[in-house]
Amino acid sequence: MIQFNSNIESHGNEHQRIFHGDALEVLSQIPDESVDLIFVDPPYNIGKDFAGRKDKWKADEYYLNWCYQWIDLCIQKLKPTGAFYVMTSTQFMPYFDLFIRQKMTILSRIVWAYDSSGVQAKRYFGSLYEPILFCVKDKENYTFNADDIMVEAKTGAKRKLIDYRKNPPQPYKNEKVPGNVWDFCRVRYRMEEYENHPTQKPVSLLERIIKASSNEGDLVLDPFCGTFTTGFVAKENNRDFIGIEIQEDYYKIGLRRLGIATEYKGEYLEKEKKSYETKNII
Numbered sequence: 208m209i210q211f212n213s214n215i216e217s218h219g220n221e222h223q224r225i226f227h228g229d230a231l232e233v234l235s236q237i238p239d240e241s242v243d244l245i246f247v248d249p250p251y252n253i254g255k256d257f258a259g260r261k262d263k264w265k266a267d268e269y270y271l272n273w274c275y276q277w278i279d280l281c282i283q284k285l286k287p288t289g290a291f292y293v294m295t296s297t298q299f300m301p302y303f304d305l306f307i308r309q310k311m312t313i314l315s316r317i318v319w320a321y322d323s324s325g326v327q328a329k330r331y332f333g334s335l336y337e338p339i340l341f342c343v344k345d346k347e348n349y350t351f352n353a354d355d356i357m358v359e360a361k362t363g364a365k366r367k368l369i370d371y372r373k374n375p376p377q378p379y380k381n382e383k384v385p386g387n388v389w390d391f392c393r394v395r396y397r398m399e400e401y402e403n404h405p406t407q408k409p410v411s412l413l414e415r416i417i418k419a420s421s422n423e424g425d426l427v428l429d430p431f432c433g434t435f436t437t438g439f440v441a442k443e444n445n446r447d448f449i450g451i452e453i454q455e456d457y458y459k460i461g462l463r464r465l466g467i468a469t470e471y472k473g474e475y476l477e478k479e480k481k482s483y484e485t486k487n488i489i
């Protein structure tokens with residue numbers, strides 16, 4: 208793990224280090240070309256409430272200028288063989304795409320699609336996906352562990368079809384590398400992995416990204432950790448991790464979820480009980 212000379216509050220050990228501070232400030236202290244994989248799920252500028260911090264800029268330009276600063280820093284911190292995954296809302300992703308494609312190769316424009324049984328738009332087509340860009344610095348030299356992320360090939364093998372384009376003809380394979388439309392459930396209140404955060408990303412989504420684009424012992428960075436899903440999955444898969452989160456409530460989730468501390472400022476860190484778990488059953 209790289210060494211830091213930072214006066215920003217941080218906790219961790221030789222394999223994982225998390226910072227309680229501002230992404231731009233911490234990012235600028237990370238050595239250049241030191242990180243293998245960066246996953247960024249920033250505020251989307253759509254008005255979410257992150258523990259009292261409003262996710263809304265005065266004008267779109269302010270939001271984009273702020274994003275361009277951390278995108279540039281991420282690129283600077285990434286190894287020449289590194290991979291960069293970045294999310295934002297559908298309306299801002301075209302700007303990200305135009306900005307990043309001048310600096311990196313965008314290999315995949317991924318759609319994370321999900322269903323919703325909640326309130327639906329009635330006068331337009333509701334938004335049921337979030338875009339993700341998968342980018343690399345060097346399109347000839349990057350990690351992609353296809354064998355570790357195979358999914359079921361739903362057609363072909365199941366129907367016992369034969370691929371006559373092969374010589375000799377062969378049965379279709381029953382596994383394939385996922386395409387760029389990903390179908391993972393959003394994290395909902397009753398799910399085991401749920402934490403108290405408005406935009407928690409699912410473990411399954413981060414598993415695909417981390418397994419595909421890093422190897423054991425590699426360094427993964429997430430500058431906007433929220434519930435620290437990225438760090439949790441990195442640890443489970445023996446990757447090193449650096450995380451940044453500005454809000455203390457979420458930083459405490461990170462300390463607990465990554466097993467770094469059981470106490471913070473005298474407070475015992477435990478997962479918030481769900482309302483149905485605290486009801487007295489007679």
Ligand SMILES: C[S@@+](CC[C@H](N)C(=O)[O-])C[C@H]1O[C@@H](n2cnc3c(N)ncnc32)[C@H](O)[C@@H]1O
Pocket residue numbers: 228229230231248249250251257260404406407408409430431432433434435436437451452453454457
């Ligand atoms: C979209 S959420 C990330 C959710 C996360 N991927 C997860 O799975 O839980 C963005 C997070 O960035 C944090 N944040 C906002 N501004 C920040 C800043 N300047 N520096 C660091 N973190 C920031 C917010 O508090 C919020 O938790």
